Amino acid sequence: MKLSVVTTLYRSAPTIGEFYRRVIAAAEQITHDIEVLMVNDGSPDDSLDLALALHQADPRVVVVDLARNFGHHKAMMTGLGHATGDLVFLIDSDLDEDPELLASFHERFMKGDCDVVYGIQQTRRGGLVERISGAVFFSLVDALSDHRIPRNLATVRLMTRDYVRALVRHRDREFVISQLWQLTGFRQVAVPFRKSLGSPTTYSLRMRTEMAVKYLTTTSTKLLYFILYAGIAIFALSVATILFYVSRYLASGIGVDGFTSLIVSIWFFGGLTTCILGVIGIYVANIVSETKRRPYTVVQRVHRRELAAAEGSNVIRVPPGAGVSTAALDRKR
Numbered sequence: 001m002k003l004s005v006v007t008t009l010y011r012s013a014p015t016i017g018e019f020y021r022r023v024i025a026a027a028e029q030i031t032h033d034i035e036v037l038m039v040n041d042g043s044p045d046d047s048l049d050l051a052l053a054l055h056q057a058d059p060r061v062v063v064v065d066l067a068r069n070f071g072h073h074k075a076m077m078t079g080l081g082h083a084t085g086d087l088v089f090l091i092d093s094d095l096d097e098d099p100e101l102l103a104s105f106h107e108r109f110m111k112g113d114c115d116v117v118y119g120i121q122q123t124r125r126g127g128l129v130e131r132i133s134g135a136v137f138f139s140l141v142d143a144l145s146d147h148r149i150p151r152n153l154a155t156v157r158l159m160t161r162d163y164v165r166a167l168v169r170h171r172d173r174e175f176v177i178s179q180l181w182q183l184t185g186f187r188q189v190a191v192p193f194r195k196s197l198g199s200p201t202t203y204s205l206r207m208r209t210e211m212a213v214k215y216l217t218t219t220s221t222k223l224l225y226f227i228l229y230a231g232i233a234i235f236a237l238s239v240a241t242i243l244f245y246v247s248r249y250l251a252s253g254i255g256v257d258g259f260t261s262l263i264v265s266i267w268f269f270g271g272l273t274t275c276i277l278g279v280i281g282i283y284v285a286n287i288v289s290e291t292k293r294r295p296y297t298v299v300q301r302v303h304r305r306e307l308a309a310a311e312g313s314n315v316i317r318v319p320p321g322a323g324v325s326t327a328a329l330d331r332k333r
Contacts, residue, residue, distance in 0.1 A: 002031070002033040002034075002035070002084065002085040002086050002087075003027055003030060003031050003033065003034050003035075003085050003086070003087050003088075003089065004034075004035050004036075004037060004083035004084060004085030004087070004088045004089070005023050005027060005034070005035070005036045005037065005088075005089045005091065005102075006037045006039070006076065006079040006080055006083055006088060006089070006090045006091075007019070007023075007036070007037070007038055007039070007079070007090075007091055007092060007093040008038075008039045008040075008041050008072060008075040008076055008079065008092065008093065009038055009039065009040045009041060009043050009047040009048070009051060009093060010041045010042070010043045010047070010069070010072070010075075011043055011044065011045050011047070012043060012045075012047045012093045012094060013043075013045040013046050013047045013050055015093060015094050015095045016038075016047060016050050016051060016054070016093055017050065017054075018095065019093045019094075019095055019099060020036065020054055020058075020061070022095075022098075022099040022100065023036060023091070023099035023102070024036065024058075024060075025099075026099050026100050026101075026102040026103055027089070027102060029103055030102070030103070030106050034060050035060050035061075035062055035083075035084060035085060036060055036061050036062065037062045037063075037064060037079045037082055037083055038051045038054075038061065038062070038063050038064070038079075038093070039064045039066065039075045039076070039078055039079040039082075040063065040064065040065045040066060041066055041069050041070060041071070041072065041075035042066055042067075042068040042069030042070070043069075048063070048065060051063045052303060055303050055305075059305035062082070062302070062303065062304045062305075063302070063303040063304075064078060064079060064082055064299060064302050064303075065299070065300045065301045065302070065303070066078065066297055066298065066299060066300060067297075067298040067299070067300040068298075070297045070298075073175065073176060073177040074297050075297065076090065076155075076177055077167075077168060077177065077180075077297075078297045078299065080164050080167060080168055081168045082302065083164060085161065086160070086161050087106075087109075087158060087159070087160060087161070088158070088159045088160075088161065088164050089102050089105070089156075089157075089158050089159075090155060090156065090157050090158075090159065091155060091156045092155050092156070095196055096195050096196055097119065097154060097155065097156040097193070097195060097196070098193075098196060101119065101156055101191075101193055102158065104191065104193075105117040105119075105156075105157075105158040105191060106158060108189060108191055109158055113187065113189070114187040114188060114189040115159070115160045115162065115163045115186035115187045115188065116157060116158070116159045116160070116163055116181075116186055116187070116188040116189070117157065117158045117188075117189050117190075117191055118150075118153070118154070118156070118157035118158075118181070118188060118189075118190055118191070119153075119154040119155075119156040119157065119190070119191055119192075119193050120150050120151070120152050120153055120154060120190045120191070120192055120193075121152040121154055121192070121193070121194070121195055122152075122192045122193065122194055123152075123194070138151045138152070140216060143222075144216055144222045144223050144226070147179060147182055147183060148182075149178045149179065149181075149182055150190055153178055153181075154193070154195070156193075157181070160186075162186075163184060163186045166184050166185075166186070167180060167181070167184045170183070170184075174214060175214075176214055213282065223279065224279075224280075224283070227276050227279060227280075230272075231276070234269075234272065
């Protein structure tokens with residue numbers, strides 16, 4: 001059995017050395033046929049240099065260097081597309097999630113009743129803003145998304161090669177990877193764990209908000225129906241109001257006066273219209289992005305030893321147009 005460990009690098013210089021030592025130690029308890037794929041997502045620090053040094057010292061380390069920063073989720077999908085193992089362990093390199101989780105995940109996997117073992121946080125880590133923003137995100141997903149995701153879902157997961165092959169066949173250009181994890185299906189089992197307190201998160205409140213908007217506008221049709229029903233309700237209310245005032249005027253001659261009521265109505269309907277157009281505009285922007293069929297990442301170079309071994313049947317190939325630039329996949333190193 002071959003085991004692939006996939007991680008991404010972005011401002012990972014302080015943790016990459018310890019991550020490598022701990023994940024190798026955990027993986028060697030399972031098998032000695034190991035590869036550690038490190039995807040450099042345009043990291044501005046010296047993460048790439050440190051990863052290349054590890055690659056020179058240990059041929060089991062494979063470095064996938066992206067042409068620029070494409071984002072955490074797209075970098076993870078690229079790494080999964082290059083993995084060659086029968087089992088694939090996905091984990092962040094910032095040590096938020098202990099590499100030693102591999103042992104407990106593998107123990108659960110060996111029961112034979114699942115294809116994926118994934119982690120969920122027992123309690124959300126972080127300060128008040130982080131906990132509240134996480135709770136709001138999952139509440140919105142539960143209420144508006146067409147596909148629910150497990151609450152407090154984490155990155156760390158152990159997957160079979162068949163599952164990963166199915167996962168990388170998704171052709172979405174704009175996506176949140178947690179949705180694709182669920183859409184891919186197969187037998188998935190959750191394992192609760194606690195995140196480490198030593199590493200600060202790289203997801204700011206702005207990034208969390210952007211991810212929530214992207215998730216809802218790429219997975220939810222309920223939001224569009226909500227806008228439709230809200231528009232119908234407001235239209236019905238306005239018609240009823242008009243009929244009331246017209247009938248009152250015809251019956252008793254009492255007209256409608258007041259500058260304030262007019263301005264409030266204009267601001268209300270103007271704001272509502274702008275909000276509706278904004279939501280629809282986001283959907284249209286996502287449609288435009290999907291129709292362009294651009295690769296969601298561009299691989300600048302793959303640093304891998306023994307390339308012939310990587311070209312065997314274990315290679316998880318990304319189908320043409322599936323979102324990863326294939327120009328650099330088969331280039332000789």
